[in-house]
Amino acid sequence: MFNGKNILITGGTGSFGNAFCKYLIENYKPNKIIIFSRDEYKQYIMAQKFKRPEFRFFIGDVRDLSRLKMAMSGVDMVVHAAALKHVPAAEYNPIECIHTNVMGAENVIRAALEEGVEKVVALSTDKAANPINLYGATKLASDKLFIAANNMTGNRPTRFSVVRYGNVVGSRGSVVPLFKKLIAQGVEKLPVTHPDMTRFWISLRQGVEFVVKAFHRMQGGEIFVPKIPSVRIVDLAKAMAPDKEIEIIGIRPGEKLHEVMCPADDSHLTLEFADHFVITPSIRFYDKEIDYGKNPLGETGSPVEIGFEYNSRINPHFLTIEEIRAFNETVEMEEA
Numbered sequence: 001m002f003n004g005k006n007i008l009i010t011g012g013t014g015s016f017g018n019a020f021c022k023y024l025i026e027n028y029k030p031n032k033i034i035i036f037s038r039d040e041y042k043q044y045i046m047a048q049k050f051k052r053p054e055f056r057f058f059i060g061d062v063r064d065l066s067r068l069k070m071a072m073s074g075v076d077m078v079v080h081a082a083a084l085k086h087v088p089a090a091e092y093n094p095i096e097c098i099h100t101n102v103m104g105a106e107n108v109i110r111a112a113l114e115e116g117v118e119k120v121v122a123l124s125t126d127k128a129a130n131p132i133n134l135y136g137a138t139k140l141a142s143d144k145l146f147i148a149a150n151n152m153t154g155n156r157p158t159r160f161s162v163v164r165y166g167n168v169v170g171s172r173g174s175v176v177p178l179f180k181k182l183i184a185q186g187v188e189k190l191p192v193t194h195p196d197m198t199r200f201w202i203s204l205r206q207g208v209e210f211v212v213k214a215f216h217r218m219q220g221g222e223i224f225v226p227k228i229p230s231v232r233i234v235d236l237a238k239a240m241a242p243d244k245e246i247e248i249i250g251i252r253p254g255e256k257l258h259e260v261m262c263p264a265d266d267s268h269l270t271l272e273f274a275d276h277f278v279i280t281p282s283i284r285f286y287d288k289e290i291d292y293g294k295n296p297l298g299e300t301g302s303p304v305e306i307g308f309e310y311n312s313r314i315n316p317h318f319l320t321i322e323e324i325r326a327f328n329e330t331v332e333m334e335e336a
């Protein structure tokens with residue numbers, strides 16, 4: 001899939017971008033890997049880390065269409081990972097989040113269409129399903145832009161799909177690094193916002209592998225959702241520090257008690273496959289008839305029951321405290 005190809009990753013210096021690049025060079029022989037992001041220092045650190053001839057570092061902002069077009073010249077595949085993703089920051093600075101996550105998405109689409117990119121996969125989040133915060137709302141708007149973009153391709157080869165997944169264990173600003181820092185500081189109690197809170201749980205490696213699979217599976221217009229376990233945040237605290245007390249501190253701005261990946265209101269559009277779900281488009285693509293029930297890998301999916309919701313509270317797969325500990329240790333080993 002990626003051998004001999006030119007691949008561009010917006011937000012390539014982020015957690016996902018670094019892990020995706022590592023996976024690419026370990027498993028494929030791409031011609032070029034282009035990193036597109038704003039901060040020169042993060043690019044410098046990444047260039048030092050990878051030190052390989054395939055890499056190109058483009059400083060640019062997804063808000064800047066002309067720069068994106070220049071970067072996408074000759075590119076075959078794009079992963080759109082650039083985003084502002086801090087929930088409280090988005091609540092306080094909504095227009096900044098809209099510019100990057102919504103207008104940036106539109107620019108990625110336009111540049112990909114104009115430069116004849118073959119496949120674009122945009123990263124989404126569980127927070128985009130039934131959003132209650134601005135970050136989630138911008139990611140839902142972005143998802144809608146990418147799905148609808150398949151109607152603008154005409155005779156062009158470009159196809160757009162979305163991958164939606166939940167909390168990446170250990171990612172910047174998330175709960176595991178926070179608990180680790182507090183444990184190292186020797187605090188007596190770990191803060192949990194609500195005793196019932198649950199989250200979907202995925203490692204960066206699993207996220208990367210799912211995105212790679214999406215490039216193989218995609219026909220254009222799908223929202224791919226992996227089947228992954230849930231955790232109770234109080235169990236996470238017990239797994240990381242069995243002897244510490246838990247302090248309930250209250251729900252933060254824009255925070256949900258439970259996350260959703262496939263909303264009940266989309267159940268008439270949702271197909272279940274062995275290890276994932278596909279939310280099919282609510283709109284028709286006028287110049288193509290796509291059978292989403294069978295993907296290019298030959299995997300088949302069938303409609304879920306009307307009213308079905310894939311929700312971190314009622315997920316049939318919860319990790320026990322022991323399993324959370326083992327999962328987190330594996331993640332640490334993979335990222336070491």
Ligand SMILES: NC(=O)c1ccc[n+]([C@@H]2O[C@H](COP(=O)([O-])OP(=O)(O)OC[C@H]3O[C@@H](n4cnc5c(N)ncnc54)[C@H](OP(=O)(O)O)[C@@H]3O)[C@@H](O)[C@H]2O)c1
Nearest residue numbers: 011013014015016037038039061062082083123125168171
């Ligand atoms: N981490 C999670 O738990 C999680 C869960 C589900 C989905 N996702 C999604 O996965 C994607 C990647 O997340 P991540 O964890 O890798 O994020 P991250 O570590 O915060 O990285 C974000 C990347 O985006 C770049 N960026 C931000 N604003 C930009 C702009 N205006 N123009 C160009 N580049 C920009 C950043 O670099 P500069 O600042 O240098 O520009 C950085 O390279 C996001 O779309 C996120 O919504 C993440």
